[in-house]
Amino acid sequence: MSLALRLQDVTFAYGHTPAVLRNVDLDVQRGEFVAIAGPNGGGKTTLVRLIVGLEHPTSGRIELSVDKVGYLPQRAQAGIDAPLTVRELVTAGRASRTRLIGPLGGADRQAVRDAIDRVGLTPQGDRRLSTLSGGQQQRAFIAKALAGDPELLVLDEPTTGVDVEAQEAIAALLQRLRSELAMTILYVSHEFGAVEQFVERIVLVRGEIVFDGPPSALPGVWHDPSHSHA
Ligand SMILES: Nc1ncnc2c1ncn2[C@@H]1O[C@H](COP(=O)(O)OP(=O)(O)OP(=O)(O)O)[C@@H](O)[C@H]1O
Ligand SMILES: [Mg+2]
Numbered sequence: 733m734s735l736a737l738r739l740q741d742v743t744f745a746y747g748h749t750p751a752v753l754r755n756v757d758l759d760v761q762r763g764e765f766v767a768i769a770g771p772n773g774g775g776k777t778t779l780v781r782l783i784v785g786l787e788h789p790t791s792g793r794i795e796l797s798v799d800k801v802g803y804l805p806q807r808a809q810a811g812i813d814a815p816l817t818v819r820e821l822v823t824a825g826r827a828s829r830t831r832l833i834g835p836l837g838g839a840d841r842q843a844v845r846d847a848i849d850r851v852g853l854t855p856q857g858d859r860r861l862s863t864l865s866g867g868q869q870q871r872a873f874i875a876k877a878l879a880g881d882p883e884l885l886v887l888d889e890p891t892t893g894v895d896v897e898a899q900e901a902i903a904a905l906l907q908r909l910r911s912e913l914a915m916t917i918l919y920v921s922h923e924f925g926a927v928e929q930f931v932e933r934i935v936l937v938r939g940e941i942v943f944d945g946p947p948s949a950l951p952g953v954w955h956d957p958s959h960s961h962a
Pocket of ligand 1: 746770773774775
């Protein structure tokens with residue numbers, strides 16, 4: 733096994749307020765799928781923003797041993813007022829990863845097409861985001877996160893506003909990314925129904941990591957007797 737990321741005793745506070753995350757230790761191996769759960773305000777978004785480098789620990793260390801990170805922020809679609817098409821949005825995701833200036837080459841354009849296809853938005857590729865449904869917009873932002881062929885994919889509440897069918901399509905997509913590309917995936921959600929069958933590790937965040945282990949070891953909350961496990 734090789735390590736994708738390591739957090740060592742990470743504490744973080746926004747300005748001069750009490751820490752919202754305390755003493756976080758977290759190792760994630762390459763190819764792991766880690767479900768991150770916890771209550772509103774528990775610090776899930778803060779944790780993933782630290783991991784992708786948008787915030788910096790007040791104390792402690794974060795090491796990433798991957799170069800390419802794809803990130804879907806929580807409520808990514810909020811505040812999109814630019815008249816972008818799906819293809820333009822996803823192309824921006826590709827360009828920011830390749831650090832290219834100027835037009836993208838053929839391989840880049842193909843990667844953009846693949847990312848759009850993977851989320852099932854090929855028919856909507858030339859539509860403006862503002863004309864899509866909320867769930868379609870969310871899928872467009874997932875495609876943006878995928879467009880740079882990330883080694884680490886961080887999705888903050890990717891299924892918000894997405895119907896059951898599209899959730900299942902996203903789950904199948906994540907399963908493929910994992911098995912075919914050995915992508916490391918961090919998946920923040922309150923709801924793991926769609927991905928439940930392949931979640932092997934869940935990290936519960938409530939100001940600190942209060943649980944880190946297999947779902948079967950999580951008392952009560954996870955196991956719904958109405959769901960059968962194969
Ligand atoms: N920019 C900010 N400035 C100050 N405090 C913040 C900021 N962003 C988040 N917080 C606070 O940090 C704590 C953790 O917030 P965070 O967004 O990480 O939680 P979360 O687990 O993602 O919640 P949710 O389930 O609602 O998305 C909360 O108390 C929140 O109010
Ligand atoms: Mg959040």
